[in-house]
Amino acid sequence: MADLDHRFVSGEPGALAEVYAEHGSLVYSYCRRRLDEETAKEVTQDVFVSAWRARDRFDADRGSLRTWLMAIAKNRLIDLYRQQARRPQTFSGVTESGVDLVDTIADHDDELERVASRMMLATAIRELPERARTVIELSFFSQLTHHEIAETTGLPIGTVKSDIRRSLLKLKQSLTTAHEVANV
Amino acid sequence: MSDEWLPDDPAAAESAEADRQIEDLSVEFRELARELTPQDMILLAPPPDLWTAIDTSTVRPERPEAPSVSRGPTSDTGDAIAEPASKRQAVSPTSAAQTTRTARRSRRLRPAWIAAAAAAVALVATGGTIFASQRNNADQLVAQAEITNDGLPVVFAESGTAEVLRDGTDLYLDLELPDLPSTTGEDAFYEVWMIDTDVVGMVSLGVVPSSGRVDLPDDLDPTAFPVVDISVEPLDGNPTHSGQSILRGVLQ
Numbered sequence: 001m002a003d004l005d006h007r008f009v010s011g012e013p014g015a016l017a018e019v020y021a022e023h024g025s026l027v028y029s030y031c032r033r034r035l036d037e038e039t040a041k042e043v044t045q046d047v048f049v050s051a052w053r054a055r056d057r058f059d060a061d062r063g064s065l066r067t068w069l070m071a072i073a074k075n076r077l078i079d080l081y082r083q084q085a086r087r088p089q090t091f092s093g094v095t096e097s098g099v100d101l102v103d104t105i106a107d108h109d110d111e112l113e114r115v116a117s118r119m120m121l122a123t124a125i126r127e128l129p130e131r132a133r134t135v136i137e138l139s140f141f142s143q144l145t146h147h148e149i150a151e152t153t154g155l156p157i158g159t160v161k162s163d164i165r166r167s168l169l170k171l172k173q174s175l176t177t178a179h180e181v182a183n184v
Numbered sequence: 185m186s187d188e189w190l191p192d193d194p195a196a197a198e199s200a201e202a203d204r205q206i207e208d209l210s211v212e213f214r215e216l217a218r219e220l221t222p223q224d225m226i227l228l229a230p231p232p233d234l235w236t237a238i239d240t241s242t243v244r245p246e247r248p249e250a251p252s253v254s255r256g257p258t259s260d261t262g263d264a265i266a267e268p269a270s271k272r273q274a275v276s277p278t279s280a281a282q283t284t285r286t287a288r289r290s291r292r293l294r295p296a297w298i299a300a301a302a303a304a305v306a307l308v309a310t311g312g313t314i315f316a317s318q319r320n321n322a323d324q325l326v327a328q329a330e331i332t333n334d335g336l337p338v339v340f341a342e343s344g345t346a347e348v349l350r351d352g353t354d355l356y357l358d359l360e361l362p363d364l365p366s367t368t369g370e371d372a373f374y375e376v377w378m379i380d381t382d383v384v385g386m387v388s389l390g391v392v393p394s395s396g397r398v399d400l401p402d403d404l405d406p407t408a409f410p411v412v413d414i415s416v417e418p419l420d421g422n423p424t425h426s427g428q429s430i431l432r433g434v435l436q
Contacts, residue, residue, distance in 0.1 A: 026227060028234070033223065041231050114219070118216060118219055121216050126335075140218075165206050
C-alpha cells in the first residue's frame with residue numbers, strides 16, 4: 001500500500017484507479033453514514049478528484065493516504081453541515097449567533113472524526129494477517145491478557161506479544177495523517 | 185531476557201520506552217475498538233458509475249480500466265442528512281417488551297463471550313433480487329440465506345440457515361442454527377435482527393426461539409432489510425444491538 005501511495009503522488013497513470021479500488025468503499029460508506037445515496041456519491045467523487053488534483057500536498061512518507069482521503073471527506077461533510085446551518089428554517093431551535101453555530105459544528109466535527117477513526121480502525125484490523133488479526137481481536141474485544149491469548153490460540157507467548165506489537169505499529173501507520181487538508 | 189530496566193543500559197532503556205509506547209497505543213486502540221458499532225464495520229460498494237464520474241473529472245492521458253469495487257445491494261432510499269450514528273434506529277415491534285427486561289449488569293461472561301465484531305462484512309454484489317421459489321409443500325420459500333461467522337471474531341457457531349417463508353398471507357423467518365450453544369443459565373440471550381441495505385436501520389425480531397420460527401411484522405419488507413444478523417445480548421435492559429454479532433448472512 002505504501003508503494004501505491006507514492007505512485008499516486010507521482011501521478012502515475014492507473015494509480016488513481018487503484019486508490020479508488022482500495023479506498024472507495026470506505027470513503028463512500030463514511031459519507032453514506034450522513035448523506036443520502038446521491039449526495040454521498042457526489043461527495044465521494046469530490047474527495048477523490050480533489051485528492052488527485054492536490055496530490056502534491058500529500059507526503060507518502062509521513063502518513064496514510066487512506067487517512068488523508070477520510071480527512072478530506074470529513075471536511076466536505078462539515079461544509080455541508082455549515083450550509084445546512086445557514087438555512088434558518090432547517091435549523092430550528094438554534095440562533096444564528098456565532099457561538100451557537102460554532103458549538104454545533106464543533107460537535108459534528110468531533111463526532112465525524114470519531115466515526116472516521118472507528119471505520120478506519122475496523123478496516124485496518126481486517127487487513128491484518130489472519131493470525132495477527134485473531135490475536136488483536138482477542139486483545140481488543142475479549143480483553144484477554146497475553147497469557148490468556150496464548151492459551152486460547154495455542155501460540156507461544158512471545159509470538160502473541162510480537163504479533164500485538166507489529167499489529168499496533170501497523171494500525172498506527174494506517175491511521176496516521178500528518179497533512180494539512182484545508183483548502184483541498 | 186529480563187524485563188528489568190537498567191538505567192545504565194541504553195538498550196534496555198530504549199526497549200522500555202518502546203514498550204511504553206506500545207502500551208499507549210494499545211490503550212488508545214482498545215478504547216476506540218470498544219466504541220465500534222455494526223455500522224462501522226460494514227462497507228457499502230459505491231454506485232457502479234461513480235468511478236466513471238471521477239475518471240472523467242480528472243485530466244488523464246490514458247483511461248484506465250474501471251477498478252473492481254464490489255457492488256452492494258441497490259438502495260433506493262433518498263434520506264436527507266441522517267441522524268448521528270449514536271442513535272441507531274432500532275425499530276422493533278417487540279421493543280416495548282424488551283425495555284421491560286430486568287436491568288442486570290453482569291461481567292462474568294465477558295472473557296468467554298468475545299465482544300464486538302471487528303471484521304467488516306462487505307456487502308457483495310447479489311443483484312439485489314429476492315426470488316420466490318415454487319415449492320410443493322404448503323409454505324412457500326420467499327428467500328434464503330446461509331448465515332455464517334465469516335469475518336466475525338465470535339466463535340459460538342460456524343453457520344446456519346435463515347429462510348423467509350410464506351404461510352398463507354403471513355411471512356416468517358425460519359432459522360436453523362444447529363451448533364449454537366444453549367444460553368440456559370447464562371445472563372445473555374440470542375437476538376435476531378434484519379438490517380437494511382443502507383445500514384441505517386435495523387429491525388429486531390426479538391429473542392431467537394427454540395423453535396427457530398420468527399414471525400415477521402406485517403409492515404416489514406424483507407427486500408428492504410435483507411441482512412439477517414444473530415447477536416448475543418446481555419441481560420442489561422438495553423434494547424439496542426450489542427455489537428456482538430455471531431452469525432450473519434444476506435437473503436437472496
